[in-house]
Amino acid sequence: MTWLHTWTGLLLGWVLFAIMVTGTATYFRHEITRWMQPEMPAHSAERQTMHAGLARLQEIAPKAGRWGVELPDARSGAASVWWQEGPGRQGFKREVLPALHQSGPAPQVRDTRGGEFFYRFHFQLQLPHPWGRYLAGAAAMFMFLALISGIVTHRQFFKDFFTFRSGRNGPRTTLDLHNVTAVLALPFYLLISYSALVIFMHMYLPWAEKVLPEEKEAGTPPPAVKMAGENPIGSPDLAMILRLYDEAQSSWTAGEGPGVRRLEVSSRNTPEASVAFSRFDTGGVGMQRPARLEFNGLTGEAVEQKTEPKGIVTAIHSVIYGLHLARFAGSGLRWGFFVMGLMGSVLVATGLVLWTLKRRNRHLSAGRVPFGHWLVERLNLATIAGLFIAIGALFWANRLLPASLVGRGDWEVDCFLYAWGAALLHVCVRPVMRAWREQLILVAFLFSGLPLLDAFTAGSYLRGSMQAGQWAHAAFDVAVLLLGLVAWMAAVRLTRQKVKQPEKSLTRPSAPQDEPASEVA
């Protein structure tokens, strides 16, 4: 079992670490997007905003076949409008609604992938479809195996509960940190690794739909809507849409729960014109289709909703999917998930480092560090510190790249990848402990400098954000400051460690002279 735990943890551990860190950031992806788009105006989810959205659509897309208005929620902040003038994705356009008290064109919001980048990266890994998802699935399977074998391997499961021996004994401290983070959040790790497999089970086990055809029917997409016709009689007027909005809003808010979140006008200028309102229900943990109220676009009469039968497998799948995404979580619980994600990242990182710490002295007393060990040490550093350098570079690029740069969002991602590549090159040419210190100092600089950079480039001072009630922005600044502080402390701790010279000189495959064993043991 120890053998299984060691190798399932190591082989895809680097991929798993990247998945854990970016997945943890995903819990706050809307907040990250708001920080990365400081120009984004703030709206309230009210009738006035809906009216402004419709007026904007009437002005810029009078002949579009489909219209939509997305009202903001507490996390997204801004309302947007979208329209479709032709079939396919090319005909689909979206625009952020200007602030209600402002007149003129739509605000020029900088092009960025925002928090969506972390969300996509954590299961696609910036690889071509479907290989990223397959690799992420393999990493999830390895994690699940490592967890099960780790439970069996960890002999002092209860005796060591709440025990963390912080001191100069590096391997002992690292092992304690590995055990503490593993044991305390074990249900969370079992849940996310298992649910990660279940979410894409139709990819990993494509035969399931043949065995359970009724489950496939439940997920059949609705029929395609018609594009715009030439008959202006089929176009519902704004007054009628607002009246229907009031009706939908009052019927939903009369009970308990959220009001209208989204409007969609389909098949405009055709006899099949329809107006539909939807909202995202809260309360359950499972993924739910938005509640929907649909009206005839010509007469304003309510259209009866067909409820699709939901098989037991689909129901279980939706609960497991919902638990993984945690969209049901309020702000307190979301922070809890974030802390557990950080604990998971520490768990994987300490596991990777332990692999080298346990073997290092043995190799040093033998007088030679094998290439495999040399490679794992470098990959550990390039993954753990390198990923944070890459994330820091992404945020700096977001503030420093010109707003008018074509393909700006892609440039930000390029900066992320180039910075990560540079971190990998750096560890190949530097002694590993010096490289740790240098990269940690760079992480500390990048993260702790972000609030200052934000103040200079976007004018958002931390105190100003708090006074303006922009808590998401302020929380982001505080979080990166704390991350920077942790990186500083780690760099200082590494610098203060006493260095004893090894008795024998080391040989190692084509790399600079390494540091002595006592630095890590």
Added chain:
Amino acid sequence: MSGVLLTLIFPSLACLAVAMPLHHRRVFGRELAPAGRAVWRLLGAGGLLAALGLALTSRQWTADLVAWTVMLAVAGLAVTFLLTYAPRVLPAVGLVALSLAPALAWWG
């Protein structure tokens, strides 16, 4: 609800921690008596069960059950680090957390 659960779970886990001889010595500076161990365990388990009961009887019990599990980990981490770096303050922090629970419940 997450805040209420955290303020109930943290002192409960602290009780379970001081029911262990090693941690008891670090927190109180004296050995743990066998009768004391049973009392601490009872208090800890009772607190955890009370928090679980609160989660299960709420209207959004599915989400609150998840919150209970999440707060177990968060509170466990806090107890662990307090035991490591400031063991003597653990009882005081536990009492403060417990006294905050009704206020947080009232605040909603």
